[in-house]
Amino acid sequence: MHPELQKLVLLQDIEANIREAEEQGEELKELGFNLDGLNQLKERAEAMAGEINPRHLAYYRRLTRRFGHAVVPVIDNLCTGCFANIPAQFVSATNENLLQKCESCGRILYWP
């Protein structure tokens, strides 16, 4: 996987967890979960975002606002965001160093 893509997938996971924890904060506290790590996690996410090419990050942010998930896996040659068919030859050797977008919905794709 392209290192930039790896960072985006990780950032997406961390940010989703942060959003979830913030939404359920009070409930989680009542259940006895320790939320002290949340700020630390936010700092980590920010630091990671700083390592990503600003152009890619802006695109990721736009997609996240629009769809919730910006980076989606391709399963059985389908974009799991919009279920468009992703041709197998889409991932050619020359594309390995580029981020791949679904031609139908624009989400960033990865092959798990």
Ligand SMILES: [Zn+2]
């Ligand atoms: Zn798609």
